[in-house]
Amino acid sequence: MTQSPAILSDVSRETRARLDTYAELLRKWQPRINLIAPSTVADLWVRHFEDSAQLLPLVPPGTTRIADMGSGGGFPGLVLAILTGIETHLIESDSRKCTFLREAARLTDAPVTVHTKRLEALPSLEADLVTARALAPLADLLTYANHVGRPVDAGGWQGLFLKGESWQNEVDAAQPRYRFTLATTPSRTHPSAMILSIKDVENVS
Numbered sequence: 551m552t553q554s555p556a557i558l559s560d561v562s563r564e565t566r567a568r569l570d571t572y573a574e575l576l577r578k579w580q581p582r583i584n585l586i587a588p589s590t591v592a593d594l595w596v597r598h599f600e601d602s603a604q605l606l607p608l609v610p611p612g613t614t615r616i617a618d619m620g621s622g623g624g625f626p627g628l629v630l631a632i633l634t635g636i637e638t639h640l641i642e643s644d645s646r647k648c649t650f651l652r653e654a655a656r657l658t659d660a661p662v663t664v665h666t667k668r669l670e671a672l673p674s675l676e677a678d679l680v681t682a683r684a685l686a687p688l689a690d691l692l693t694y695a696n697h698v699g700r701p702v703d704a705g706g707w708q709g710l711f712l713k714g715e716s717w718q719n720e721v722d723a724a725q726p727r728y729r730f731t732l733a734t735t736p737s738r739t740h741p742s743a744m745i746l747s748i749k750d751v752e753n754v755s
C-alpha cells in the first residue's frame with residue numbers, strides 16, 4: 551500500500567495503524583459502494599487522507615464537537631476524529647455509506663456518531679466546528695452549518711470548507727446572503743484548491 555509520508559510523519563504508531571485500518575476497509579468496500587471517485591483509489595493517501603489531514607492545524611483551539619456535513623466515505627470528518635480524538639458527528643443521507651462509516655469508526659475506535667439523515671432534518675448538534683468537502687456551494691454550506699452549528703448566543707460556530715478552483719466565485723455568490731469573516735489557506739494537495747476558514751456568520755438577506 552502506498553502511504554503519504556506527510557500525513558504519517560508526525561503521528562503515533564497507534565494512530566498510523568488506525569488510519570491503515572480505515573484505508574484497508576475503504577479499499578475492501580469500494581467495489582460495492584462508491585465511497586470515493588474510482589479514479590482516486592490509486593492515490594488514496596494523498597487525495598483523501600492527506601487532503602483531510604491538512605485541516606488539522608486549522609482546527610480552532612478548544613474545539614469540543616465537530617459536525618462533518620455530507621461525510622461520504624468519511625473525509626474529512628473521520629480522519630479528523632482519528633487524529634484529534636474530538637467528538638465528531640458524521641452526517642450522511644446514504645444509508646449504505648453510513649453502514650461503512652459505522653464499521654470504520656468501530657474498527658478505528660474513533661469518537662464518532664453517524665447520522666443517517668439529510669442535514670435539514672437534523673436537530674441542531676451545537677457543533678463549534680463544522681466541516682465539509684465537495685458537498686454544496688458555499689452559500690448552501692453556510693445555511694446548513696447555521697442549522698447544525700452552535701447558535702450565536704452560545705458562542706457560534708466556525709467552519710473549515712475544502713473548495714476547488716472556483717472558490718472565489720462561491721464566496722462572491724454567498725456574500726449577498728451572508729456576512730462572514732473569511733481566511734484562506736492554499737491546499738497542499740491541489741494547486742488551485744483552497745481551504746476556507748469561516749466564522750462570524752450573519753444572515754443579511
